[in-house]
Amino acid sequence: MRVERNGNISRDKLFSQLLQYGIKTTVHYKPLHEFTAFNKFKSSKDEMKNSKQLYEEIISLPFYPNMPKKQQDFVIDCIIKIMNS
Numbered sequence: 001m002r003v004e005r006n007g008n009i010s011r012d013k014l015f016s017q018l019l020q021y022g023i024k025t026t027v028h029y030k031p032l033h034e035f036t037a038f039n040k041f042k043s044s045k046d047e048m049k050n051s052k053q054l055y056e057e058i059i060s061l062p063f064y065p066n067m068p069k070k071q072q073d074f075v076i077d078c079i080i081k082i083m084n085s
Contacts, residue, residue: 021078026060
């Protein structure tokens, strides 16, 4: 899920508030240029600004095969509640 910076809430704030509801989220897909092995390929810090921005805005929500609809609805309801507060 992408939580744009210009929205009502930051990705990190959503992350912490979902945790208060018992919903564990993660952050995946670190930009390749942030890894030491690929560091040598970037020429300037501004060159990869889109990758960095997306990394700061994306959150991975819990999901798994056969996740009950009740749990799916709970996650959705919590996100809506947080985003509207």
